[in-house]
Amino acid sequence: MLTITVPASSANLGLGFDCLGLALNLNLTVTVGSKTDTWQVDHPFGADIPNDETNLIVQTARLVDPDITPHQLIVKSDIPLARGLGSSSSALVAGLFLGHYLVDQTIDRNQILQEAAALEGHPDNVAPTILGSLQLTDDEQAGVNATALPLPKNLVAVTFIPDYPLKTAEARAALPATLPLKTAVHQSQHLANLVAACYLGDQKRLMNLVEEDQIHEPYRADLAPEFLQIRALAHSLGLAGTYLSGAGPTVVSLVEQENADQLLEAINGLKLNGTATILAVQHTGATLTGSLD
Template sequence: MISLDKKIIIRVPATSTGIGAGINSIGIAFGLYYTVIVEEEMQHWQVNHALGDDVPNDENNIIVQTILKVDPTIKPHQLTVMSDVPIGRGLGSSTTAIVAGIKIANALGELDLSLDDEINIGSKIEGHADGVASALLGDITVSYFNGEMATTVKTKIPEVINALVYLTKDDGSDKAIYKNQVSSVDAVKASSATNVLVASLMSNEWTKATEMMENDAIYTDNIYEVVPELETIRKQAHELGIYGTFLNQSHRCVITFGTESELNQLRDRLNFGKLDGVMRLIKVDHSGATVRGE
């Protein structure tokens, strides 16, 4: 148990969703972190951060709102936030804040929530379980959420696997990347690909898993026109023998899995192209959210 006389430090990994056809069900945690230090009790909530003027620093902050949803009796504290998770870029910046709020409420309220409890609470807030589950557990998670209860399974990604994340140039538009209606043929293809993807992950058949990540049965037919970077990155990756490039569910980043050596080669190739976004080589987080006192 963490002493409430000490500062509490919460660290939550970034997440991504939309792997293959696993919409709202498959999530992954990455080694970019959202850290919150819980400091002294205050008269009013104070959230110190350098995340920009659009992020509230009072009780309207999403961390505080989450804390009070979990336990409305918790008294105001000063919170200090440090984050290298980009906001609004498809890497779970809001999810990390929600998970941090749940962890803080659990500590301050001495609620003794289990991980399953925390996943259920976060899933109800988010409306789906994928990002919350991967942020809490790390690695890749596969979840089902019926609106009340989430069922989640975690599986390990090989330690040598990293991710090259390409952040698309955000034009502020809400692009449609999935079909409005899916034919029975495409539905079967998507379901089959997701089943094989999950089975491959569980049996540690990484090559098969990465091939299934590229199944596009539910993407809109003109997906390469909507997000041309996806085609460019896949083409260059395939020429290097690298598979496992997918478009994040938010459409704001394209992610490719591979070893550090493979991804450095891919990044070098792409740097000579005409992509105008930002590329980052990051590790997979294998541990999920952590809580400690000091």
């Protein structure tokens, strides 16, 4: 059997609104079984998620070639829906990997990046799931570019996932239509320095800069009240690097491995409604293992 594994993505990292994304070790897995007369998608997500050709993974695969042979699919996922961890992006990428493999058993990651970005609309969400690690993206007329940024290897993501969902449309609606020039200058200066901090290996500077956003987090904080609570808690422990993951409501704190357990214990002590966990950065991106008969 063939298995496609796609990691979660945590977009923005504060300053990198719509251009930075980080792959985290929560995974969607699709196991491709035998050929069938019609698509069969076995999953544990309930009646709201289709189990036939209308499933998002199958729909996306059939965009590659509508005539690909149906198969049985077994889908599992650690990525919660509508929490700012790229659940739909991972499904799109899984579908494209599936479609291209069934057509000619080849995977061109750049081609899939272009297709996934066109479908999802935000390259920063799909680039990490395809390529892994921390990706800086831009969308030009000629296509999407993604550049892997070096990230200190001892950083982990202490992640709080609230019990409630937050739709991207609602989070987008909270943003202002225009920004003052001073705010735009602040954002561009600090984002440039964040990228430089990655290349210089300046871990302390990087984690401080993650918290310098002025264009989306201040407007979304009320939609995810745990965000500022956790940032203040981390500061009380002498830790920086807390940001709102994607559109929220998940909160991520990038910290050194040796500080992760302390922060996790402190977050659990707040008795918030949700789940706190420590996630590693996923460096490989989406993978294919096994084969089809």
